[in-house]
Amino acid sequence: MKHAPPDGDASELRQAIEVLAPATATCPLIFASPHSGRRYPADLLRMSRLDRHALRQSEDSYVDLIFDAAPRYGAPLLRALFPRAYVDVNRSRDELDPRMFADPLPKSVDARSTRVLAGLGVVPRIVADGQDIYDRKLHYIDARRRLAACYAPYHEALQQLIADARRRFGCAVVIDCHSMPSAGGAPLREGDRRIDFVLGDRYGASCAPGLVSLVEHALVKMGYGVSRNAPYAGGFVAAAYGRPAEGAHVLQIEINRALYLDEARIARTACFEALRANMQRLIAELAQIDPAALRPAQAAE
Template sequence: MKLPFTLLSPSQENCLPLVFDSPHSGINFPSDFKSEVPLSQLKSGWDAFIDDLWQDAVKVGGHLLHADFSRMYIDPNRAPNDIDPALLDAPWHECQPTKYSERGMGLIRRYALPNVAMYKEPLSRAQIEHRIKHYYQPYHQALSATLAKLHQDFGAVWHIDCHSMKSKGNGMNIDNGVARPDIILGDNLGQAAGAEFVQVVEDAFSKRGYNVVRNTPYKGGYLVTHYGNIKDNRHSMQIEINRALYMNEKAFTPNDNYHNFKQDISQVVKDIADYVSANV
């Protein structure tokens, strides 16, 4: 079976303890996925082109991991037991739904968009376990192993979880109807990444003219809270990019600013790499 992710690594001579991951940039749906929701609506959860925008991470010594499967199938940025019992055909003790499941956006999506149900029929425990075993766990194993090896080699590791966001929140979001800034940095209110590192990332965007906000409304999801541990010199933060900066949100195509924005991201990546290099 083909691996459900792509992991790009730098040369050994150029390697830094720096990892970028994009859990939502996949758009593939495995053959067992059955839904009547049209692809145009399923794409609403797709972090389109995020893996491409951050591609230069590898040139400066970073690793870049991205999922090849859609988060609408199973979401790597959720806890493995964040399962909505309403999706199942029978009770299952593993279900421990969080605030994400309450909004229909747990490990397995209940809704594609507000009031647009993903499934007409309940799912079985076996179906969900299959998704966890063959898609979710391999992604996390790749990320965990990469972070662990770098931490072992360097004594520290810096992880950036890369996302995109709609320019305005919808009814499934906690900021429904609110216009969003250019960039939102999430460090779980300072608990997942060192303040100096977060400031470097903020400065990298703001000095290029972008409006940057921290932790509102996104503090960082499961990946940031699970892998960040400042006391152990493991720094993890989330970057949310406003889609209007680089794409046509309705057509899911790059806009006229795509190339310029990608160049800016390349410079942001370089600033981050320079910081990491100076601290190992």
């Protein structure tokens, strides 16, 4: 599939997602970057009270580029091209905030979700630093259009990639790739080291423990500080698609932005390429996994 410009400045949304596919799939891995989109639609820029730089505070900036070696190791990379401030695909499509809309929402809306109450639903009310995105009410049709244009294509692509991997290898492993503010990497206890990576498997519910241990061991060998499920245990994608007993595994990886990003400028630092090279080493190691170890157990005869 044709590569999109990594830093597109599109005035309107022409393409919502991109799948960077390997020439041949040789492993059950699927890398996904739901929050690194950098194409800001014209309607968002027009309706927002914030400028583009402020909106970009919600991005997992350049995470798609950190993992873009995946196709070379036989694994696809799915990336959203639209920004998280526009639509957050790591949410249920029903997580809408009635406070944002001028007209009534369907009864199916999950208005009491903790993420919605925090302003971080599928159509976010705030950016990462707490600023309101809008100074006006939206209409439900705005949300419906965004869900149809962005949310649906992303999840349809992810579901297809999972189905393809399970058909070919008997299992699927989604590595859900994110980054976290450097403040989120503060030590959990006094005297502990900084957290560089958080591995989220919803406390064992979304991924085989052996796979999590493999990733943790590989990162620790590279010299990184690693935490499991704290402060991030995994979001909607892990909850919705992680079914280890059925051969579908989801591991959420959060990278401390201090490792590669000038957070104030939202610019890659000189350390970016070193991190990218280490993640290529991690991809290469994961690509050697024996799918048989991750397939669902056969029912007793």
